[in-house]
Amino acid sequence: xxxxxxxxxxxxxxxxxxxxxxxxxxxxxxxxxxxxxxxxxxxxxxxxxxxxxxxxxxxxxxxxxxxxxxxxxxxxxxxxxxxxxxxxxxxxxxxxxxxxxxxxxxxxxxxxxxxxxxxxxxxxxxxxxxxxxxxxxxxxxxxxxxxxxxxxxxxxxxxxxxxxxxxxxxxxxxxxxxxxxxxxxxxxxxxxxxxxxxxxxxxxxxxxxxx
Amino acid sequence: xxxxxxxxxxxxxxxxxxxxxxxxxxxxxxxxxxxxxxxxxxxxxxxxxxxxxxxxxxxxxxxxxxxxxxxxxxxxxxxxxxxxxxxxxxxxxxxxxxxxxxxxxxxxxxxxxxxxxxxxxxxxxxxxxxxxxxxxxxxxxxxxxxxxxxxxxxxxxxxxxxxxxxxxxxxxxxxxxxxxxxxxxxxxxxxxxxxxxxxxxxxxxxxxxxxxxxxxxxxxxxxxxxxxxxxxxxxxxxxxxxxxxxxxxxxxxxxxxxxxxxxxxxxxxxxxxxxxxxxxxxxxxxxxxxxxxxxxxxxxxxxxxxxxxxxxxxxxxxxxxxxxxxxxxxxxxxxxxxxxxxxxxxxxxxxxxxxxxxxxxxxxxxxxxxxxxxxxxxxxxxxxxxxxxxxxxxxxxxxxxxxxxxxxxxxxxxxxxxxxxxxxxxxxxxxxxxxxxxxxxxxxxxxxxxxxxxxxxxxxxxxxxxxxxxxxxxxxxxxxxxxxxxxxxxxxxxxxx
Numbered sequence: 001x002x003x004x005x006x007x008x009x010x011x012x013x014x015x016x017x018x019x020x021x022x023x024x025x026x027x028x029x030x031x032x033x034x035x036x037x038x039x040x041x042x043x044x045x046x047x048x049x050x051x052x053x054x055x056x057x058x059x060x061x062x063x064x065x066x067x068x069x070x071x072x073x074x075x076x077x078x079x080x081x082x083x084x085x086x087x088x089x090x091x092x093x094x095x096x097x098x099x100x101x102x103x104x105x106x107x108x109x110x111x112x113x114x115x116x117x118x119x120x121x122x123x124x125x126x127x128x129x130x131x132x133x134x135x136x137x138x139x140x141x142x143x144x145x146x147x148x149x150x151x152x153x154x155x156x157x158x159x160x161x162x163x164x165x166x167x168x169x170x171x172x173x174x175x176x177x178x179x180x181x182x183x184x185x186x187x188x189x190x191x192x193x194x195x196x197x198x199x200x201x202x203x204x205x206x207x208x209x210x211x
Numbered sequence: 212x213x214x215x216x217x218x219x220x221x222x223x224x225x226x227x228x229x230x231x232x233x234x235x236x237x238x239x240x241x242x243x244x245x246x247x248x249x250x251x252x253x254x255x256x257x258x259x260x261x262x263x264x265x266x267x268x269x270x271x272x273x274x275x276x277x278x279x280x281x282x283x284x285x286x287x288x289x290x291x292x293x294x295x296x297x298x299x300x301x302x303x304x305x306x307x308x309x310x311x312x313x314x315x316x317x318x319x320x321x322x323x324x325x326x327x328x329x330x331x332x333x334x335x336x337x338x339x340x341x342x343x344x345x346x347x348x349x350x351x352x353x354x355x356x357x358x359x360x361x362x363x364x365x366x367x368x369x370x371x372x373x374x375x376x377x378x379x380x381x382x383x384x385x386x387x388x389x390x391x392x393x394x395x396x397x398x399x400x401x402x403x404x405x406x407x408x409x410x411x412x413x414x415x416x417x418x419x420x421x422x423x424x425x426x427x428x429x430x431x432x433x434x435x436x437x438x439x440x441x442x443x444x445x446x447x448x449x450x451x452x453x454x455x456x457x458x459x460x461x462x463x464x465x466x467x468x469x470x471x472x473x474x475x476x477x478x479x480x481x482x483x484x485x486x487x488x489x490x491x492x493x494x495x496x497x498x499x500x501x502x503x504x505x506x507x508x509x510x511x512x513x514x515x516x517x518x519x520x521x522x523x524x525x526x527x528x529x530x531x532x533x534x535x536x537x538x539x540x541x542x543x544x545x546x547x548x549x550x551x552x553x554x555x556x557x558x559x560x561x562x563x564x565x566x567x568x569x570x571x572x573x574x575x576x577x578x579x580x581x582x583x584x585x586x587x588x589x590x591x592x593x594x595x596x597x598x599x600x601x602x603x604x605x606x607x608x609x610x611x612x613x614x615x616x617x618x619x620x621x622x623x624x625x626x627x628x629x630x631x632x633x634x635x636x637x638x639x640x641x642x643x644x645x646x647x648x649x650x651x652x653x654x655x656x657x658x659x660x661x662x663x664x665x666x667x668x669x670x671x672x673x674x675x676x677x678x679x680x681x682x683x684x685x686x687x688x689x690x691x692x693x694x695x696x697x698x699x700x701x702x703x704x705x706x707x708x
Contacts, residue, residue, distance in 0.1 A: 003545060016704070016708055017392060017708040018705070018708075042419060044422065050692060058667065060544060060703070063547060064547060064700070065543070065544060065546075065547055065700065065703050066544075066700050066703050066704050067700040067701075077454050079449065079450060079451065081450050081546075081547070082545065082546065082547075084545035084546050087542060087545050087546050088466070088542055088546075090469065090470075090473045092472075092473035092474075092476045092477060093469055093473050093476070096589050097469050097472065100465065100469075101466055101469050103448075103464060104461070104462050104465060104466075105462070105542065105546045105548060106450060107448075107450025107451060107454070107546075107547075108448045108450065109458055109461070110465060116448070130257075152447055152448045153447070153448055153450060154447030154448060154449050155449060155450050176430075177434055180426045180430065180434075181437070181438055182421065182433070182447075183422070183426075184422055184423045184438055185438075186419070198472050201425060201429065202422075202424070202426070204418060204422065211336055
């Protein structure tokens with residue numbers, strides 16, 4: 001791959017404390033070890049690995065949500081966001097309120113979310129349900145609303161963690177189309193999926209986390 | 212015994228009847244599909260003995276030999292096929308391909324001329340004719356024949372595809388790309404036209420174009436077209452590297468407002484509870500201390516409430532804020548937000564709930580003859596100081612709890628201790644003079660004293676003490692904010708460990 005590296009990971013390791021306390025010695029679980037790679041501008045990088053291989057931890061590292069225990073994550077001045085579905089959702093609030101707070105948590109300003117509300121409602125296909133409390137929604141409806149809010153986010157590097165399996169069959173296709181549109185723009189994308197077929201189809205390169 | 216034996220032998224002879232040709236040929240096809248060419252040659256040879264009148268046993272045997280580069284055998288079998296099955300164009304098509312690959316170009320060309328004469332409406336005959344010429348290196352003639360295919364069979368994509376494939380085989384990638392575009396324009400759902408074009412784009416080094424085309428194979432031409440039509444950036448929102456203070460404050464206030472709304476939605480009387488709750492609270496104190504016990508002298512109930520209302524605001528806020536970082540573990544690991552967000556939302560939320568309580572307190576003061584004076588203006592800085600104090604202590608407690616979770620159990624006791632040290636139930640006069648400086652070192656005791664000076668004594672607050680308190684709260688807030696900044700990436704790990 002040619003071009004500028006926008007994020008570089010150098011010998012990165014992350015470990016989580018599993019047990020421990022005042023009288024019990026701590027035990028650790030090594031989630032990631034010796035990870036080194038560069039992410040280039042405009043690239044789509046797929047991450048595969050079995051459950052517990054550290055895929056989500058790797059995305060959180062790249063997003064800057066956590067710091068590594070060893071090694072370095074170098075951000076060469078780009079905006080990075082994890083596409084989080086249903087972030088901050090509250091069942092007691094209406095679809096509109098949830099869209100606003102979820103969007104704001106993702107990094108939009110209130111004005112930006114409010115000016116996109118019509119598009120969000122249309123994409124989520126919720127109609128009058130946008131006024132109803134989210135606790136009355138089916139899980140598919142919640143997923144649709146979450147996706148409709150998040151899909152407008154366009155940082156320099158977008159991190160996707162198994163987000164292409166939302167809603168029913170028809171919405172999944174629609175979501176996938178919208179997401180692929182984003183992937184086909186100049187957006188740099190790092191995405192995690194369990195589907196090898198999807199990874200091979202979408203990504204320019206793939207990283208297999210296997211231990 | 213003999214009769215059953217005869218019956219049995221009859222059944223055996225029934226079983227030895229040859230299978231229907233279609234089923235028997237599957238045996239040969241199976242080897243072909245799996246690419247077992249030698250095995251296929253043998254199977255077709257066996258099948259030829261039983262089903263010599265079936266075209267595939269000759270033609271496919273020729274194909275299998277061709278795959279093994281056994282051109283003579285292949286040519287012989289295919290010649291037989293042409294003689295035996297003059298209506299089957301495959302004898303000519305396969306024969307020409309074998310001849311072309313065997314270096315007998317003229318023979319191949321001649322075979323295809325015959326085929327075109329015999330089967331003028333068969334597209335494969337025309338395609339193979341062009342292919343044979345292409346393999347012979349006669350590009351111009353091959354392309355002319357291909358043009359004829361496109362003219363004769365305009366509703367089939369094969370002609371256009373062959374035209375594009377010619378360019379691909381000559382490594383003329385740009386040309387191939389434009390030829391595939393023409394195929395897609397005519398046959399938008401042609402998956403191969405996307406995939407092969409993607410290959411050409413990749414060879415040209417256009418990775419993004421290749422990706423687009425690869426996905427087009429799954430999502431169709433309309434989707435690809437929509438990529439070109441819509442400017443993605445118009446509808447997209449670019450989040451900032453880090454929220455500015457204004458955006459952060461807006462986020463905190465909005466979340467607090469929506470939390471209050473969600474809380475109200477859980478009850479039938481909704482927002483009315485915000486008035487009922489403080490009313491009942493004050494009524495209980497009035498009933499117990501004012502009417503039943505009748506202690507503490509005149510205005511004791513007012514004295515009590517002017518201390519209790521601000522203290523309850525403080526206590527509820529700190530209690531609420533203490534666990535917020537732990538409770539926000541899910542969100543903290545999903546989005547990048549300063550951990551200060553969590554306790555500050557608790558402060559804002561409790562402040563919102565406290566407004567009606569203060570209004571009720573003012574009503575009660577009116578009812579008891581404590582009318583507003585100019586000194587009430589001093590409530591603004593006093594309330595602001597209490598806000599800063601709650602924010603500092605709430606954030607500090609919330610910051611420590613994830614590291615020492617057991618402390619969460621001590622928070623109610625700690626607040627109870629502060630309640631008794633803050634002079635809510637007793638006046639400052641009851642404390643010996645030499646202890647006053649220690650008593651007022653407790654910021655809540657200090658603040659409650661200022662509230663009472665303003666609301667009950669109609670005096671200005673003690674500006675000296677107030678200023679020191681404001682400075683201490685500000686310094687505390689700055690310090691806490693700095694520590695939070697340092698621990699920002701530590702919290703998401705600590706809260707899940």
